[in-house]
Amino acid sequence: MRYLILLKATRPAGPPPPDLMEAIMALGGEATASGALLDTAGLAPSAAGARVNVYGGKLSVTDGPFAEAKETISYALYEVRSKDEAVEWASRFMSLHRDLWEGWQGESEVLKVMGSEDFAGPA
Amino acid sequence: MTATDPRRAVETVWRMESARIVAALARLVRDVGLAEELAQDALVIALEQWPMTGVPDHPGSWLMATAKHRAIDALRRQGRYREKLELLGRATPDADDPDLAAAMDDYVGDDLLRLVFTTCHPVLSTESRVALTLRLLGGLTTEEIARAYLVSESTVGQRITRAKRTLADKRIPIELPPPAEAAQRLASVLEVIYLIFNEGYAATAGDDWMRPALCEEALRLGRILATLAPAEPEVHGLMALMELQASRTAARTAPDGTPILLQDQDRRRWDRLLIRRGLAALARAEGAYGPYVLQASIAACHARAARVEDTDWRRIAALYEVLTHVSPSPVVDLNRAVAVGHAHGPARGLEIVESLNLPGYALLPAVRGDLLAKLGRAAEARREFERAAAMTQNARERALFEARAAALR
Numbered sequence: 001m002r003y004l005i006l007l008k009a010t011r012p013a014g015p016p017p018p019d020l021m022e023a024i025m026a027l028g029g030e031a032t033a034s035g036a037l038l039d040t041a042g043l044a045p046s047a048a049g050a051r052v053n054v055y056g057g058k059l060s061v062t063d064g065p066f067a068e069a070k071e072t073i074s075y076a077l078y079e080v081r082s083k084d085e086a087v088e089w090a091s092r093f094m095s096l097h098r099d100l101w102e103g104w105q106g107e108s109e110v111l112k113v114m115g116s117e118d119f120a121g122p123a
Numbered sequence: 124m125t126a127t128d129p130r131r132a133v134e135t136v137w138r139m140e141s142a143r144i145v146a147a148l149a150r151l152v153r154d155v156g157l158a159e160e161l162a163q164d165a166l167v168i169a170l171e172q173w174p175m176t177g178v179p180d181h182p183g184s185w186l187m188a189t190a191k192h193r194a195i196d197a198l199r200r201q202g203r204y205r206e207k208l209e210l211l212g213r214a215t216p217d218a219d220d221p222d223l224a225a226a227m228d229d230y231v232g233d234d235l236l237r238l239v240f241t242t243c244h245p246v247l248s249t250e251s252r253v254a255l256t257l258r259l260l261g262g263l264t265t266e267e268i269a270r271a272y273l274v275s276e277s278t279v280g281q282r283i284t285r286a287k288r289t290l291a292d293k294r295i296p297i298e299l300p301p302p303a304e305a306a307q308r309l310a311s312v313l314e315v316i317y318l319i320f321n322e323g324y325a326a327t328a329g330d331d332w333m334r335p336a337l338c339e340e341a342l343r344l345g346r347i348l349a350t351l352a353p354a355e356p357e358v359h360g361l362m363a364l365m366e367l368q369a370s371r372t373a374a375r376t377a378p379d380g381t382p383i384l385l386q387d388q389d390r391r392r393w394d395r396l397l398i399r400r401g402l403a404a405l406a407r408a409e410g411a412y413g414p415y416v417l418q419a420s421i422a423a424c425h426a427r428a429a430r431v432e433d434t435d436w437r438r439i440a441a442l443y444e445v446l447t448h449v450s451p452s453p454v455v456d457l458n459r460a461v462a463v464g465h466a467h468g469p470a471r472g473l474e475i476v477e478s479l480n481l482p483g484y485a486l487l488p489a490v491r492g493d494l495l496a497k498l499g500r501a502a503e504a505r506r507e508f509e510r511a512a513a514m515t516q517n518a519r520e521r522a523l524f525e526a527r528a529a530a531l532r
Contacts, residue, residue, distance in 0.1 A: 001339075033232070034139070035346035038396065077396075079339065084135035088182075095180065116335060116373055 002038070002113035003078045003086035007093070008070040009106025011045065020100040027092055031078070036089060040076035070106065077113070086110050129173035136182040137166050141262040144190045146234035149297050151194045155241060156287035159259060161197060165190035233299070235260075236351040239344075241290065241297045243312040251286035252315045253322075254279055260347075261340045271322065271337050309352070313361050313415060316344050320365050324372075338369055349404070356411030359404045363419035366401030367426050370394040382519055386431045398426045414450035417442055436466035453481045461490055469497040485515035489524055496531060505531040 031037035046064035053060050076093075080086050090108040097104045112118075141162060148158035165186050179185040242255040257263045257271075265283065269276040289295075300308035323337030345362045352358050374392040375383055405423055408416045421442045428434040443459035456479055464472025473494045481487045492507030508528035512521045 033347065033350040035343035036139075038400070079343070081138060081336070081339070082135065084131055085139055088132075088135050088139060092183075 001080065001082075001115050001117060003080060003083070004111045004113055005076045005078065005086065005090050005093075006109045006111065007073045007075075007106060008109065009073050009097075009104065010070055011073075012101075012104065017101055020096060023096045023100055024093065027096060031076075031089060036078050036080050036085070038077045038079055040074065042074045043072055046071055073106070083110070083112065086112075129178055130170065132178045132182060133166065133169045133173055136186060137169075138262045140183045140186055141166075142235060142238070142260045144187055145259050146238040147187065148190055148194045149238055149241070150234050151191075152197060153297060155238070155255075155259065155290055155297065157197065158194075159287075161193040162190050164193045232351055235347065237297050237299055239312055239348065239351075240300055240308055241295060242286075243308075243315045244290065244295055245308070245311050246293055246295060247286050247289055248282075249315075249318065251282045251289070252311070253318055254282040255286040256315050256344070257319065257340065258283055260344055263340070267336075271334070309355060309357065312348065313357060316341050316348070317361060317365070317415075319344070320368075324368060335372070338365075338372070341365060342369060353407075356408035357413040357415050359408040360411065360413055360415030360417075360419050363401045363404035363408065364415050364422055366397045366404060367419060367422035370397035370401060370426065380519065382523070385425060390429060390431075393426070401426065412445060412449060414446065417446045417449060421446075434465070436462055440466040453479050454484075457481065457484075457487060457490055460494070464494050464497070469494040473498070483514060485511045485520065485524070487511075488514065489527075492524075492527065496527075501531045 028037060028040060046066045049064040049066075051062045051064070051066065053062065076089075078086050078089055080089070087110055090110050094106075094108055097106065144162045144165065145155075145158050148161050149155050152158055152161065168189055169182075169186060173179070239256065239260055242259050243252050247255065254268055257268050258265070263271075265276050265279045269279045272279070299305075319337055320341035323334045323339075323341065342365055345358075345365055349358050349362050370393050371385070371388060373394065374388040374390065375385075377383055401419070402423055405416070405419050408419070421439050424435050424439045424442070440459065440462040443455060443462050446455050447459060456475060460472045460475035460479070462472075463475060473491065476487070476491045476494060479487060488507040489511040492504045492511060495501075495504035495507060505528045508524045508531065512524035512528060515521050515524065
């Protein structure tokens with residue numbers, strides 16, 4: 001089963017510590033080598049993006065940046081055997097941020113991608 | 124929000140880490156069975172301690188370190204500790220030496236590769252190779268393997284026990300194969316992974332819940348192998364073949380379970396991510412023509428055709444022609460007949476079919492019936508579909524052949 005993990009955080013001033021980047025690369029390599037990580041990438045600040053809305057029957061486009069306190073920093077797509085495994089991978093990445101970037105705060109959303117198991121009849 | 128349940132945490136981390144732990148221990152104690160026992164000890168310790176102490180910050184490392192200590196204790200009991208340390212290049216024996224853990228971790232990738240070559244060793248029966256690989260590399264329980272293969276737990280348990288004993292009795296070293304054996308040994312590993320995939324994909328047995336799990340397990344093992352042995356084109360070929368076949372999973376059965384043939388599938392339901400990954404894996408194998416690369420190339424022709432009428436049958440027929448030389452089998456010939464029938468007309472396909480001898484294989488009369496029907500020879504075609512329906516063991520397949528026969532009246 002697949003899970004999409006969205007990492008959200010406030011963008012602190014200054015670049016991330018090199019140690020953190022190195023650790024993230026190492027953990028990403030491990031997740032790929034173990035067959036779990038299918039795809040991942042960092043996301044540019046929302047100033048580079050836009051929103052396309054439909055409200056009240058009207059379609060409109062709003063350029064970034066978006067007003068939220070937190071920005072979506074990266075996404076990762078995993079294929080794992082349970083939600084717990086996806087949560088464990090997310091926890092490992094969050095632990096790295098906690099340990100290697102003082103004062104960093106954020107959240108990872110672990111979202112299940114619909115798969116054949118979601119359409120199966122009652123067991 | 125709920126706190127992490129320690130028991131679930133142990134089980135999750137165990138599933139994720141057990142292969143690496145068993146692999147690292149197997150190198151130290153030189154025995155797959157003992158390595159698994161020691162790793163299990165670490166699991167038991169975690170199950171006892173984590174509910175009291177809470178889940179450690181780095182649960183995977185915790186399990187590895189605990190298992191390592193069990194291994195060192197076991198080696199010490201066997202009087203082989205000093206010898207092992209010398210092997211690892213350590214001068215002073217110290218059970219708590221953090222460098223020893225580092226030395227173990229450094230070899231983790233190779234350890235896994237050594238382990239997979241051992242669990243897939245040709246000295247073991249095919250069934251044992253599959254069971255032992257699912258158990259040690261996949262971290263599946265005996266019960267899960269039994270459910271997947273519709274056999275009893277005790278049967279699976281015996282296969283695994285026998286496999287471990289055979290490896291020990293025949294003194295099979297846990298190591299990468301010597302160059303002279305490398306190709307044959309790799310073929311054995313690939314065969315085991317593809318057998319696991321096909322058991323899930325072809326659904327000859329097992330309950331519905333475990334079948335997709337077997338496919339995913341095979342994909343996972345394949346991805347691991349592709350990282351460990353990136354220079355082997357056939358590894359990427361197998362990976363491409365499995366990803367491309369798996370991309371059709373959602374489209375290949377109707378909601379009631381009836382199989383939907385490739386030409387009738389709703390291609391919009393094919394998994395684009397798996398197709399993209401499959402084509403990328405195939406590109407990595409470019410220039411090689413082993414059996415898996417060729418089969419993946421054929422699957423890629425289908426994946427690239429947005430509509431069934433866009434299928435490049437000439438290329439598929441040519442690839443099957445090569446495959447009949449690389450990996451000759453009557454089933455490959457039959458598939459070539461189908462492709463030639465599409466590419467160069469049903470009469471040419473029928474010529475190939477008439478030369479084949481596949482006793483008891485229901486798809487032979489079914490293909491012959493299809494080609495005859497296209498040639499307008501309805502009465503002969505109907506007889507062939509009736510024969511196919513009488514031969515198959517699969518109820519859904521029988522219904523399909525009977526429907527084709529009835530349509531030709």
